[in-house]
Amino acid sequence: MKSKKPYKRKLKRAGAPPGTLEYTGERRLENPELLRIRYNPDLLESAKHPTDSKALTISPDVVTWFDLMGLHDVPLIEQFGKQFNIHSLVLEDILHTQQRPKFEEYGNDAFVVVQSLNYDSTTHELNSEQISIFFGENFIITFQENEDDTFKAVRERLEVSSGRIRSRKSDYLAYALIDNVVDNYFEVLDRFEERMEQLEIEITNSPTKTTKENIYHLKFQMLAMRKSVMPLRDAVNKFSRSECSAVDESTEIYIRDLYDHVLRIADLTETYRDMLNGLIELYHSELSLRMNNVMQVLTVITTIFVPLTFLAGMYGMNFDNIPELHYRNGYFYLWGFMVAIAIALLFYFKKKKWM
Numbered sequence: 001m002k003s004k005k006p007y008k009r010k011l012k013r014a015g016a017p018p019g020t021l022e023y024t025g026e027r028r029l030e031n032p033e034l035l036r037i038r039y040n041p042d043l044l045e046s047a048k049h050p051t052d053s054k055a056l057t058i059s060p061d062v063v064t065w066f067d068l069m070g071l072h073d074v075p076l077i078e079q080f081g082k083q084f085n086i087h088s089l090v091l092e093d094i095l096h097t098q099q100r101p102k103f104e105e106y107g108n109d110a111f112v113v114v115q116s117l118n119y120d121s122t123t124h125e126l127n128s129e130q131i132s133i134f135f136g137e138n139f140i141i142t143f144q145e146n147e148d149d150t151f152k153a154v155r156e157r158l159e160v161s162s163g164r165i166r167s168r169k170s171d172y173l174a175y176a177l178i179d180n181v182v183d184n185y186f187e188v189l190d191r192f193e194e195r196m197e198q199l200e201i202e203i204t205n206s207p208t209k210t211t212k213e214n215i216y217h218l219k220f221q222m223l224a225m226r227k228s229v230m231p232l233r234d235a236v237n238k239f240s241r242s243e244c245s246a247v248d249e250s251t252e253i254y255i256r257d258l259y260d261h262v263l264r265i266a267d268l269t270e271t272y273r274d275m276l277n278g279l280i281e282l283y284h285s286e287l288s289l290r291m292n293n294v295m296q297v298l299t300v301i302t303t304i305f306v307p308l309t310f311l312a313g314m315y316g317m318n319f320d321n322i323p324e325l326h327y328r329n330g331y332f333y334l335w336g337f338m339v340a341i342a343i344a345l346l347f348y349f350k351k352k353k354w355m
């Protein structure tokens with residue numbers, strides 16, 4: 001399989017001033033969708049709202065989660081910025097969907113960028129989506145590029161009234177959302193491992209040019225994942241050490257556990273990267289071995305026919321004074337001698353294990 005070229009996103013205009021709001025991603029939804037969830041230990045409300053200012057309200061006694069899917073509506077993003085006093089540079093990062101994972105503090109609020117990954121086992125493509133998270137003391141806003149239900153597991157946890165997540169503030173929800181994304185990374189790595197096992201079997205049985213293309217394609221996908229994992233490691237570490245007032249001290253232990261998970265993923269990514277390099281070496285070694293086997297067979301055949309060719313050439317010369325030329329059964333003697341030489345050579349090669 002040839003490597004599929006990634007979607008070429010539109011880049012920010014050269015020379016545009018900082019804070020320029022222009023969506024650079026792919027329009028994946030016809031209209032943006034906004035889901036608002038309000039909760040505390042005794043309350044859970046969830047409803048889809050039209051994307052207008054009436055839906056962008058919060059209350060001090062509950063945590064409000066705004067989940068926006070679809071980022072192409074720039075005026076709507078500006079509306080979020082005005083309503084929640086979001087810095088223009090943060091809005092720019094939300095709309096420019098090529099950001100490295102990061103964590104930043106803005107006064108009493110915090111901003112996180114992560115890349116959500118999933119691996120399509122049918123097409124063998126790694127798909128990514130930028131997810132931006134902005135949260136304060138009693139609210140959190142998630143910005144997604146498409147309508148995939150990335151946070152379904154988190155919403156199911158919210159439905160359990162006895163769950164820890166309902167009794168905590170927005171910082172714990174931010175942790176839970178990032179943890180959900182990181183858990184998907186383990187699934188992606190499992191798919192990578194399965195694919196590498198398939199390629200290893202293919203290399204051992206019958207390597208072809210397509211096999212080499214598949215290996216390099218998977219290596220390209222692994223490189224793309226590595227570009228998401230390594231910055232995330234630094235972002236989660238910064239999150240765990242945050243002094244932002246929106247991050248409660250009791251949540252830090254969970255964020256440190258999340259950091260351990262990211263470290264494991266980073267180690268696995270490097271390990272699988274080395275394994276892919278090993279697959280490339282195995283592919284070339286297998287081709288060399290098969291070529292050596294072919295050359296060995298050809299060498300044996302050539303070695304057997306050299307003396308036979310010599311005898312046939314010598315007795316094929318038209319000289320009357322060749323001693324054996326007029327023997328009554330000379331033709332059969334020559335054939336017998338040639339067959340004996342061939343059998344003797346085959347027996348010798350077999351004994352030496354050259355064939």
